[in-house]
Amino acid sequence: MENSYKNLPLRKLLIFAACIILISQIFSSDFRIKILNVFRTPLKLVSGSYYALRDVSNFKEIRKENRLLRENLGNLNGKFVDLEETRIENKRLRQLLGFRETEKMKFIPAMVIAREALGLGDTIVIDKGKAQGVYKGMVVISGSGLAGRVHESGRNISRAILITHPDSVVGGIVQRTRDEGAIEGNMSSGVIMKYLELDSDVKEGDKIITSGFSGVFEKGILIGEVISVEKDVSGLYLRAVVEPEVDLRRLEEALVIR
Incomplete structure (x- = not known):
């Protein structure tokens, strides 16, 4: 039922x-x-x-x-x-x-709009060019230190090589010891400071700044920090591996020094 x-x-x-x-x-x-x-x-x-x-x-x-x-x-x-x-x-x-303009240094703010990665982002394209006063050879910095320099300039965009690029060479000084050397881009290691004297007291943790000797880079811009020191292959000099102060892989804004 x-x-x-x-x-x-x-x-x-x-x-x-x-x-x-x-x-x-x-x-x-x-x-x-x-x-x-x-x-x-x-x-x-x-x-x-x-x-x-x-x-x-x-x-x-x-x-x-x-x-x-x-x-x-x-x-x-x-x-x-x-x-x-x-x-x-x-x-x-x-x-x-944080970078204050002076009579010697005037800045042009720019945005990173593209990357041409040879290694880990060794070349960037910024949204400023000749129309905004950006020309080949001008230095590119970020809020924390040196990023690179303008390699090519168009009307409204420019291409800059970063300090990690193999073609990048910057005169540098160990801030603590005042030892001088050449900062070169290296695809495998990032940035290398070469031609340091064998008796140099450079050590891990030392800050490296621009020397200003080349006439391209202003003196005193922070490049990075030493993470290791060793003899070069010739045995005549020391070389230091330097970690860039700027996180170049995540660079989004920059200042061009005019």
Whole structure:
């Protein structure tokens, strides 16, 4: 009998149950119990269907609420990303502002718009050119130190080789000992300071700055920090591996010294 009730459409079961409940109200309490007991199975089915429908409705509400929460979370994440990007950019720009213009040094701010990676990003393209006063040979710095020099200049863009480029040579001084050497780009090691005297006291952690002797680079611009010292292959000089102060692989803004 229970199976026959199960085969009835839900709408008919609901009507049937309502009729049973209404009819049972006419009779005495004991008789109502007997009637309801007889029709327990269809009433149970109706009750189960009701709760199932209620659960489905609740489930839909929960899904809707979860979707709204996910959307709100996505919006918040987007705002946090924007805020973090703004914070990072502000930090970089504050570092750039750390270089003060003097009568001898005037700056042209530029954005890095492309890279031509020979090694780990040895050449960059900036969004300033001859129209903005940028010409071949001008020095490129960032907020923390030396980045490179302009190699080619177009009307509104320029190509600069970084200090890690094999064609880059910069006169350098060990800030602590005042020993002089040539800073050359090296694809495998990054930057090498060559031709240091054998009796030089240069050591790991020493800061290297530009010497200014070549006339291209202003004196005193920070190049990087010594991370190791060894004899060169000839045995006549020392050479130091230097870690650039500027994170050249992540360079996004720069200043061109005019």
